[in-house]
Amino acid sequence: MRYPIGRCHHCGERLYEHIEGDYQCLNCNRRYESLEIESRAA
Numbered sequence: 001m002r003y004p005i006g007r008c009h010h011c012g013e014r015l016y017e018h019i020e021g022d023y024q025c026l027n028c029n030r031r032y033e034s035l036e037i038e039s040r041a042a
């Protein structure tokens with residue numbers, strides 16, 4: 001199960017939790033650390 005968490009800082013698409021513990025944008029395939037998303041969530 002994957003839930004949308006936060007948004008990509010690059011393209012604005014929603015991020016999905018990755019199996020490795022970080023987050024991935026399915027639109028541009030960028031990866032984000034969880035702390036990075038929380039600190040920048042607006």
Ligand SMILES: [Zn+2]
Pocket residue numbers: 008009010011012013025026027028029030
């Ligand atoms: Zn993106």
